[in-house]
Amino acid sequence: MGDEEEAKASVEIWRYALGFAEMAAVKCAIELKIPEAVENQTSQPVTLADLSSAVGFPPPLLRRIMRFLAHQGIFKAVPTKDGATGYTNTPLSRRMMITNRDDKSMAHMILLSSNPVAVASYLKLSSAVVSGKGFQPFEAAHGKDAWAYAAEDPGYRETFNEAMACDTRRVVPAVTNTCADIFDGVSTVVDVGCGTGEAMGMVVKAFPWIKAFNFDLPHVMAGASEFEGVENVAGDMFGLIPRADAVFIKWILHDWSDEDCVKILKRSREAVPKEKGKVIIVEAVVEQKKEDDDDDKLEYARLLLDVVMMAQMKNGRERNMEEWDHLLTEAGFVRHEVRDINDLQSVIIAYVS
Structure with missing residues (x-):
């Protein structure tokens, strides 16, 4: 051996x-x-x-x-x-066709990962490990955090937004196809941190009875797409989130610390009705023990994504189920469930009652 x-x-x-x-x-x-x-x-x-x-x-x-x-x-x-x-x-x-905007292309995600701005932060990763908390590789490489950098650099901002949009086109159909029942009885949905806004366009197309809202910071909403049945609303998720039957939040919480995640989740809980409200979270869940060989290969990608978060975001991280349990309990949700969609991400549904 x-x-x-x-x-x-x-x-x-x-x-x-x-x-x-x-x-x-x-x-x-x-x-x-x-x-x-x-x-x-x-x-x-x-x-x-x-x-x-x-x-x-x-x-x-x-x-x-x-x-x-x-x-x-x-x-x-x-x-x-x-x-x-x-x-x-x-x-x-x-899947590397940059002109192919279907649900399989990952070209823009690859271009983000290989962008010199992103690569520069990876090269500072060892300093972050040595220094522990407080050292942020992206800030060390560029003098500001990823959000401030994207706000000031239109080219990088476009690359980032296109990468998030390509993930949306890939994963949202998996959510609507595999978890269609979670939209039963839901009349309104708000996408918190919507980015380019494509997710709600897909949700409304799959479930035409739903009225949807795209919600993000004003400078983000200024560039968001328009979709029939979807209203664009500018605001701050740490403030007041528009009221809806369900909150949809995809690939947002992994950018933030536990403390900030609890704040966002509390605001999300407050935005939905006490009787039937739910928060639909699309995020990776690491360290799940499964027998499926394909899922073991996806675990490799989930753990790599955690390294990306370490380099790119000050307090970003991927979380295991115990850590998700803690966040949702602290935010005041009475119960939650996890749905496997055979993807890097899972769907976590948190219920108010």
């Missing part, structure tokens, strides 16, 4: 030594719209010459990028009739 572990380690270590180069290659493919170029060619598999012509870049470096991405299984290398190497898309490469 020792020799086997040593042999495995001698190979695996290269993933960490050269991992940033893999991210760079993927980022390159997204920015050059290589998956789109492959998809749009009528003749398949796509030769290097045709691909080069489609993306408008010379073949030599493109060939090396494609060789690596095909080796990783992102694209599929297929022999052409002439015996040359051609390329086809895979389900993975299609």
Whole structure:
């Protein structure tokens, strides 16, 4: 066993030594719209010459990028009739289409993770671990927290908003399909921290009887989209949240400390009716023991997301079920349940009564 572990380690270590180069290659493919170029060619598999012509870049470096991405299984290398190497898309490469705004594309999330602004904070992570509480990698790298930076940098703000929107397009359909019953008897929903506002557009489309509200800070709402059946409202979630039968809050609480989460949850509880009110939370739940191998792979992503939060947010973190129990109890909810949607995130429904 020792020799086997040593042999495995001698190979695996290269993933960490050269991992940033893999991210760079993927980022390159997204920015050059290589998956789109492959998809749009009528003749398949796509030769290097045709691909080069489609993306408008010379073949030599493109060939090396494609060789690596095909080796990783992102694209599929297929022999052409002439015996040359051609390329086809895979389900993975299609998830890297930046022009594809369906519920599978993760291109904008990848561009956020590989953005130099985000990467700079990762490089300060060891200082945060050494210093303990009080040291924030993003602030150390940029002189201000992530929210202040995004407010002042339109380019980074757009990258961040697009990444959150692509997650919304991916996960909200899973919520409405898998947990449709939680919207039974619900006439109004408010999305707290709505960002671009797409989530409520999807909810209203799935459940047309619902009147929805998008709720976020004024500068965020200024750029929010308009959707039929959805009203945009500016405000502060630490202040007064618009009243509704249900509060929807996705990927917001993991940005904040326990103390701030309790404040947000209390405001959310106050916004819904005592008789039938509920708060629908879409967040990761780490350290859940499951037998499913696919979920074990998702746990890898959840734990990586926790590292991202450590680098990006002053008090951000992913939480286990015991920690969620504590927050919801402190916020005054009488009961809650967790729904698995076969995703990085779960749905936590907190009830007022």
